[in-house]
Amino acid sequence: MSRYDIELRPAAIKALRRIDHQDQRRIRAAIALLGENPRPPNATALQGRPGFRVRVGNYRIVYTIDDGVLLVVVITLGHRSDVYRG
Template sequence: MASPTYRITYKGSVAKELRKIDRQTQKRLLAAIEGLATNPRPDGVKKLKSKYDQYRIRVGNYRVVYEIADGQLRVLVLRVAHRKDVYLR
């Protein structure tokens, strides 16, 4: 049985964050985000403490913070930022 495919959605500020990143890293980040559609909890994923259903994946020196809504088969990307900046908000 094939695993379900999740729909990827983005918080509005993610596009602005991605524009600040060089093209090669953007491509790596977008490939990792697209991979969440088939596997929202890949190897190396970390559930964030004190956050309900928020997770983060590492892509080089960048982090992708997202929420998983299993009931709706949806992944909401909340933040994409350099590791030194991602948890400041």
């Protein structure tokens, strides 16, 4: 399988900065793994909009995949209680 590039949208970068450093490390590691396998076994397809989500503890990473150019775009991330709002 080819390696996917990873792009973080501004909302994802902003959200990541607000998270404590220990959880940031876990989330960054999970995002890096999406470059190796953008559809891991724990990824769930979103309902009502295109994309996937992956769980990292109490946090969720919401992303889309462009197989044509081998790109994973992290749309947003955040605590499970509010990541889907807006």
